[in-house]
Amino acid sequence: MSDEHAGIDAAEQGAAMLAAAGMPRMPARVMMALVGSPDEGYTAAELADRLGVSAAAVSGAVRYLQSMRIIQRLSKPGDRLARYDLMDDGWRSMVIANAPLYAKLGEYLDTIADENTDAPASVSRARDMAAFLRYLAERMPELVEEWENRRR
Amino acid sequence: MSDEHAGIDAAEQGAAMLAAAGMPRMPARVMMALVGSPDEGYTAAELADRLGVSAAAVSGAVRYLQSMRIIQRLSKPGDRLARYDLMDDGWRSMVIANAPLYAKLGEYLDTIADENTDAPASVSRARDMAAFLRYLAERMPELVEEWENRRR
DNA sequence: CGCACTATTCACAAATTCGTGAAATCCGCG
DNA sequence: CGCGGATTTCACGAATTTGTGAATAGTGCG
Numbered sequence: 596m597s598d599e600h601a602g603i604d605a606a607e608q609g610a611a612m613l614a615a616a617g618m619p620r621m622p623a624r625v626m627m628a629l630v631g632s633p634d635e636g637y638t639a640a641e642l643a644d645r646l647g648v649s650a651a652a653v654s655g656a657v658r659y660l661q662s663m664r665i666i667q668r669l670s671k672p673g674d675r676l677a678r679y680d681l682m683d684d685g686w687r688s689m690v691i692a693n694a695p696l697y698a699k700l701g702e703y704l705d706t707i708a709d710e711n712t713d714a715p716a717s718v719s720r721a722r723d724m725a726a727f728l729r730y731l732a733e734r735m736p737e738l739v740e741e742w743e744n745r746r747r
Numbered sequence: 748m749s750d751e752h753a754g755i756d757a758a759e760q761g762a763a764m765l766a767a768a769g770m771p772r773m774p775a776r777v778m779m780a781l782v783g784s785p786d787e788g789y790t791a792a793e794l795a796d797r798l799g800v801s802a803a804a805v806s807g808a809v810r811y812l813q814s815m816r817i818i819q820r821l822s823k824p825g826d827r828l829a830r831y832d833l834m835d836d837g838w839r840s841m842v843i844a845n846a847p848l849y850a851k852l853g854e855y856l857d858t859i860a861d862e863n864t865d866a867p868a869s870v871s872r873a874r875d876m877a878a879f880l881r882y883l884a885e886r887m888p889e890l891v892e893e894w895e896n897r898r899r
Numbered sequence: 900c901g902c903a904c905t906a907t908t909c910a911c912a913a914a915t916t917c918g919t920g921a922a923a924t925c926c927g928c929g
Numbered sequence: 930c931g932c933g934g935a936t937t938t939c940a941c942g943a944a945t946t947t948g949t950g951a952a953t954a955g956t957g958c959g
Contacts, residue, residue: 605856612848612851616848621918627855630856630859630873631873632866633866633869640935649918649919649920651918651919651920652918654937681872683875696764703761704761706756707758707782707783717786723898726898731890734893738883746875771946771947802905802907803908803909806906
């Protein structure tokens with residue numbers, strides 16, 4: 596029953612990779628499962644069945660993924676079955692959303708450098724790291740935009 | 748005693764941010780503490796004192812950070828005190844090292860798409876995500892290189 | 900050589916995370 | 930309205946993670 600839909604192995608491996616990168620396990624599995632979903636998306640019950648977990652686990656995972664703007668809940672009127680589906684621009688907007696975090700981390704590094712007297716090498720390294728992070732924060736959204744253009 | 752060195756607050760906030768992004772807590776704290784270190788780096792004992800944790804916790808954290816090539820152990824001959832210090836290109840090489848992971852994840856997505864018949868929209872979205880990831884994998888190292896050039 | 904001190908390892912304890920089952924809630928439909 | 934099915938919430942238990950303390954090992958110096 597769980598292998599009635601193809602792509603299981605790759606989905607699980609991808610989920611494992613995302614989990615290793617810091618994403619909670621269940622959301623990662625749900626997300627990868629949705630990559631191989633039919634066009635209408637999956638029902639919560641289908642996800643639970645497919646992943647072999649309880650409905651509660653799916654509920655928690657989809658809440659997390661919705662808060663991250665990675666999936667959306669498609670409630671077709673006249674049918675109270677909620678279907679879930681990936682946001683088309685999910686990862687791209689994730690990349691963009693992370694940029695301010697890089698900038699913020701850069702600020703912290705600068706603050707540390709400001710407060711670190713008598714350690715010239717350390718300070719200049721901290722400033723260097725901070726500048727790199729700000730560069731990333733600036734370039735990541737541009738990168739996404741370049742991708743949008745190239746893809747056209 | 749733990750506030751004898753400046754930069755504590757910003758360091759802790761930065762560490763919390765890194766932890767939220769999936770990095771284990773203790774390595775994150777050690778890493779941020781080293782950002783504000785004196786030029787010689789910190790001793791394991793100094794780190795333990797500064798962070799208010801046991802020597803064992805520091806030992807585990809530095810092992811993790813070394814395996815990630817984020818810090819290095821400076822054993823000055825004639826002194827058995829091991830000092831730890833950030834690798835100058837730590838974050839840049841981390842960014843570069845992640846590129847193959849993006850590519851791998853892209854492969855998984857393509858595999859899922861290959862195996863997903865009768866869901867044209869899902870498939871084309873999966874291919875799109877895969878292509879985006881490969882684009883990232885290709886561009887991230889270039890981004891770092893651009894930064895190196897611009898910096899000098 | 901062994902002393903003093905530092906760093907690492909190991910087993911355990913605390914804390915957090917994760918997923919389940921059962922109860923509660925919601926909603927379209929008869 | 931209330932029924933039936935789907936989803937969410939909640940408290941608990943399991944499992945993984947995280948950090949500590951004590952023992953171990955390594956090393957420069959007397």
